[in-house]
Amino acid sequence: MPYIYGIHTSAQLDRLSSLLEEINGINPFQSTRLGNLTKAVDNESFVKLPLLTKRELMEDQINNPPFGSNLTYPLDYYSHYHQTSGTTGEPLRVLDTPTTWDWWGRCWLEVLQAAGVTKSDRIFFAFSFAPFIGFWSAYHAVSMLGAMAISGSGANSARRLEMIEATEATVLLSTPTYALHLAEIASQRGIDLTQSTITKTIHAGELGASIPMTRQKIEQAWGARALDHAGATEVGAFGIGDTKDCDLYVNEKEFIAEVIDSNSFMPIESGSTGELVITNLGRGAWPIIRYRTGDLVNPIRIPSGPMEGKLLLKGGILGRVDDMVTIRGVNIYPSTLENIIRSIIGLCEFRIIVSTFAEMDEIGIEIEGDQTTAQAVAQSISDEIGIRAKVRPIEKGTLPRWESKAQRFSDQRARRSNTKTP
Amino acid sequence: MPYIYGIHTSAQLDRLSSLLEEINGINPFQSTRLGNLTKAVDNESFVKLPLLTKRELMEDQINNPPFGSNLTYPLDYYSHYHQTSGTTGEPLRVLDTPTTWDWWGRCWLEVLQAAGVTKSDRIFFAFSFAPFIGFWSAYHAVSMLGAMAISGSGANSARRLEMIEATEATVLLSTPTYALHLAEIASQRGIDLTQSTITKTIHAGELGASIPMTRQKIEQAWGARALDHAGATEVGAFGIGDTKDCDLYVNEKEFIAEVIDSNSFMPIESGSTGELVITNLGRGAWPIIRYRTGDLVNPIRIPSGPMEGKLLLKGGILGRVDDMVTIRGVNIYPSTLENIIRSIIGLCEFRIIVSTFAEMDEIGIEIEGDQTTAQAVAQSISDEIGIRAKVRPIEKGTLPRWESKAQRFSDQRARRSNTKTP
DSSP: OOBOOSOOSHHHHHHHHHHHHHHTTTOHHHHHHHSOGGGOOSHHHHTTSOOBOHHHHHHHHHHSTTTOSOOSSOGGGOOEEEEOOOTTSSOOEEEEOHHHHHHHHHHHHHHHHHTTOOTTOEEEEOSOOOSOHHHHHHHHHHHHHTOEEEEOTTOOHHHHHHHHHHHTOOEEEEOHHHHHHHHHHHHHTTOOGGGSSOOEEEEOSSSOTTSHHHHHHHHHHHTSEEEOEEEETTTEEEEEEOSSSSOEEEOTTTEEEEEEOTTTOOBOBTTSOEEEEEEESSOTTSOOOSEEEEEEEOEEEOOSSTTTTOEEETTSOOEEGGGOEEETTEEEOHHHHHHHHHHHHTTOOEEEEEEEETTEEEEEEEEESOHHHHHHHHHHHHHHHOOOOEEEEEOTTOSOOOSSSOOOEEEOSOOOGGGOOO | OOBOOSOOSHHHHHHHHHHHHHHTTTOHHHHHHHSOGGGOOSHHHHTTSOOBOHHHHHHHHHHSTTTOSOOSSOGGGOOEEEEOOOTTSSOOEEEEOHHHHHHHHHHHHHHHHHTTOOTTOEEEEOSOOOSOHHHHHHHHHHHHHTOEEEEOTTOOHHHHHHHHHHHTOOEEEEOHHHHHHHHHHHHHTTOOGGGSSOOEEEEOSSSOTTSHHHHHHHHHHHTSEEEOEEEETTTEEEEEEOSSSSOEEEOTTTEEEEEEOTTTOOBOBTTSOEEEEEEESSOTTSOOOSEEEEEEEOEEEOOSSTTTTOEEETTSOOEEGGGOEEETTEEEOHHHHHHHHHHHHTTOOEEEEEEEETTEEEEEEEEESOHHHHHHHHHHHHHHHOOOOEEEEEOTTOSOOOSSSOOOEEEOSOOOGGGOOO
């Protein structure tokens, strides 16, 4: 099987060459790390450039406050400020210029257009417009498209449901978790969302819309087509949801994708699982070259048909490198567990806690439901992946609900060595 | 003294003429109300057009859901949805197209530029990005200017202070009340905001930045220049803050201003107080013609000097027609009371309740502070406007804090007849 490694098209090579010319010698961060960049305009040199981790970006920002040194232009060229959610520590700050902000918009536009969104649509943002980049950039794309943008910020779930009804919104943008939460509130209030004007839901911010059972629950609850998207603050909106399956296409016009083994850093074979490494080609003001996303993917290149030649991430983002759990030699992703749990509990909430007991790794799961449901979940996990999980039923409404990135998975073991960045 | 009434410049006449041509016969709301609009291209016909009230817009929206009939184009031309805060009932929904959204941006750009904001500035939005139009349109203007926009949505006050420090923001956009609240939190945490990077604060959303003592408190707390702005969802950003005094200039490039007596609807003399009536000239997709803003103003036209010919609203927006209190024949505005109260209590919170006791109107004021302070407030009100107010001291931190439109004034008497719309 071929490797997914390095530059794939001559268009990518041209874009890369322009990018390197733009930043070479004037972006302090890139110059210090990589030296003379314009040398790296063929694939052989490109794949020899060092990989970049989030930790390096964070350290650069600490050493060069407040915005780090990954800046190609003087600070007053930059117009848009965003930051990561900071769930794993201090937020990382990223800056865009009007030019790279339009690039973000164009990347998101690909996602919207793949989903069939047109300027006649009315897009409801179930989002707080906090400085996370994801939905802000989607909002910019909606403006570029000329579709109607409706901010659902500053409102609770009940009010948001009222706004969707009042404005006859046709597209919902939210995290997968929040789409399920809105459905839960609607159900409590006797609202049948399958009768609403929403025909599409587009998701970002966390895994979920590519987990088959989660996607199915969203589609059933809303009577709408659910679509995934993948992106990251550091990188851009690189993944375009497939309308038929739980897969993502990589936007290879704007990104170079590589997939590596997180331990050896060697390229993996197409069809295996590895860590996605991204180079963005249109963000010269804040460029990212060979960035380890931490996302686990299973890449294949479509051999034929209308999508021939496209790079597909089978099942979307499968999990995070850091979240992979090895239990008695078996690699398990939280998303695999979510898929099994959702097939039993539907819209209800759950939480997974991995801990060590008597030197053995243990998976504990809390689900909102009764003892029978808990037993069914444990049985299903045992049947499908051969692992015994402790499943505990808890009262409905007691687990936290999430509007942005959900945190349902907690690894309470000592940190494993394979989570270290090189 | 001359009247502030009707079209003032030939440029306004040209703009009005284009606007009427754009909407004539195709905007159902305007056609039904006003008939053949293109006839109204001279001042004589213009000032005979009927005045428009918010109630009419609301009723039109109820009769023609969800967006009413004040639409010049088919719905899928509209790209931006906003709504009023709905403090006095259901929210009014307003729509803009990309063209009129840029018009909003240009109107706000005048405010920013008058304040001396440049593309080197970093503008911190202490705002929730709920669907209120004010700061969304300011955000668009900041993008047009190319200055750095920083969303402070989804964060509490302490976190916002950290973000301002971390990003070295230079301009704060907030309600006047919230600027004072942030200063209160900073003071509790031992942060000296006069040492912060903020050099300007720009305000919207409520009266305050034109109330001399409130403005002075904001300027003292932040060590920065505070500037006012005035606008309304229905109308646009029509008022540009004066950098030296607590006044506003009307943007007569984009608006026609008239000032009338709220009872007789006759124009008032320059230098008297009356209700501001606005026609916007650049929002053809959702036009407003002779709209009663409900804002009380004291207009004068600058006779000489660098601002010669400009229309000045002395003291900014003085109050709301509905909020004027008549106590034993004396007209009192909440803003007058706020100015007196702030001169005594500084940054603390207060609340004014007007009620009827034994058929007499009564002003009750709660202030966060001690008995001595309360007595000083009562004395000062008595000295300055000859009215006896009941001032009650209450514990610090017990009154509500406001991020958007503050509601410190409550009229609990039966509604007066002069608040009726024609």
